[in-house]
Amino acid sequence: EDKVVQSPLSLVVHEGDTVTLNCSYEVTNFRSLLWYKQEKKAPTFLFMLTSSGIEKKSGRLSSILDKKELSSILNITATQTGDSAIYLCAVERFGSRSGGSNYKLTFGKGTLLTVNP
Amino acid sequence: KAGVTQTPRYLIKTRGQQVTLSCSPISGHRSVSWYQQTPGQGLQFLFEYFSETQRNKGNFPGRFSGRQFSNSRSEMNVSTLELGDSALYLCASNERSSGAQETQYFGPGTRLLVL
Numbered sequence: 001e002d003k004v005v006q007s008p009l010s011l012v013v014h015e016g017d018t019v020t021l022n023c024s025y026e027v028t029n030f031r032s033l034l035w036y037k038q039e040k041k042a043p044t045f046l047f048m049l050t051s052s053g054i055e056k057k058s059g060r061l062s063s064i065l066d067k068k069e070l071s072s073i074l075n076i077t078a079t080q081t082g083d084s085a086i087y088l089c090a091v092e093r094f095g096s097r098s099g100g101s102n103y104k105l106t107f108g109k110g111t112l113l114t115v116n117p
Numbered sequence: 118k119a120g121v122t123q124t125p126r127y128l129i130k131t132r133g134q135q136v137t138l139s140c141s142p143i144s145g146h147r148s149v150s151w152y153q154q155t156p157g158q159g160l161q162f163l164f165e166y167f168s169e170t171q172r173n174k175g176n177f178p179g180r181f182s183g184r185q186f187s188n189s190r191s192e193m194n195v196s197t198l199e200l201g202d203s204a205l206y207l208c209a210s211n212e213r214s215s216g217a218q219e220t221q222y223f224g225p226g227t228r229l230l231v232l
Contacts, residue, residue: 034221042207042223043160088160104173105150107160 002027004091006108014116017079021111023089024071033065033072036088038110043088046074079115086110119144121210121224129230135196138227140208142189148172148211149191150221151183155204165211166191195229203231 003026013019023033032050036043047056049065049072056063060079065072076083090107122141130136142149151163162175166185183193195202208224 042226044223045221048220090160104175105162107162109159 002091002093002104002106004089004106004108006087006089006111008111009109010112010114012114012116013079015080017115018075018077019079019113021074021076021087021089021113022071023074023108024069025089025091025106026070027091027093027106029094030067030070031092031094034090034092034105035063035072035074036090038086038088039084076113079113081115081117084113084115086112121208121222123206123208123224123227125227126225127228127230129232130198131232132198132200134198135194136198136229137192137194138206138208138229140191140193140210140224142191142208142210143212143222146210146212146222147189149185149189150209150211151191151193152207152209153177153204154207154226160207163193163206198231200231203229205229 005024007022011019032048034048035046037046047063049056049063054065060077062075063072074087088107088110090105092105121143124139128136140149148167150165152160153163154160163177163181164174164183165172169185180196183191185191205226205228207226210222212220
C-alpha cells in the first residue's frame with residue numbers, strides 16, 4: 001500500500017525564521033510529488049516535482065525532490081504570519097490496468113505550521 | 118476564468134439517507150477528482166473522472182459513487198449515509214498534460230454533516 005509520511009506534524013516559529021518541512025514516501029511506479037497549502041479552506045496547489053523537474057521555487061518557497069531517498073523538502077524562508085497553514089504532501093503514482101492507464105494520489109497527514117509575530 | 122464551483126456548500130442529512138454533491142471544473146479541464154477530508158484521516162482520494170470515464174478509485178466502499186457529464190461537470194453520490202461520512206468533500210479540477218498531473222485547483226468544498 002502506498003505511504004506518504006510528513007514530518008514534523010506541527011511546527012511553531014517566529015516571523016523571519018526559515019522552516020523545512022519533510023515528506024517521505026513509499027510508492028510503486030512513482031510519477032510525481034505535489035505540495036499544497038491549506039488554510040481554513042480548500043488546499044491550494046504549490047508545486048509539482050517529477051523526475052524531470054526535481055527542484056521548484058516560487059518566491060520564498062522552494063522544494064526539492066530526492067528520488068534516491070524517496071523524499072522531498074519544502075523550504076520557506078523569511079516566514080510571515082500569512083504562511084501559517086497546514087502543508088500537505090501528496091504522491092502520484094502511475095498505474096496501469098486493462099483498457100487504459102490511471103493515476104492515483106496519496107496524501108500525507110500534513111504539517112501544521114504556525115508563524116508567530 | 119471562473120474557478121471550481123461546488124454545490125451545495127453545506128448539507129445536513131440523517132443516517133440512511135443519500136446525498137448528491139455537484140462540482141463544475143474550470144472551463145477546459147476534462148479531469149475532476151473527488152476527495153474526502155476528515156480530522157482523523159486527513160485528505161483521502163475518492164475517485165477521478167476524465168472525459169466521462171472513471172479513471173481511478175480510492176479505497177472507499179461502493180456506497181460512494183460518481184459520474185461525469187459531457188460538459189465535464191461531475192457529481193458524487195453517497196448512499197445509505199453513516200455518521201462517519203461527515204466530512205468536507207473536495208472536488209479538484211485537474212490540468213493534465215499527456216495524462217500526467219500538471220496543476221490542480223480545488224473547489225471550496227461541501228461540508229456534510231450526518232446526524
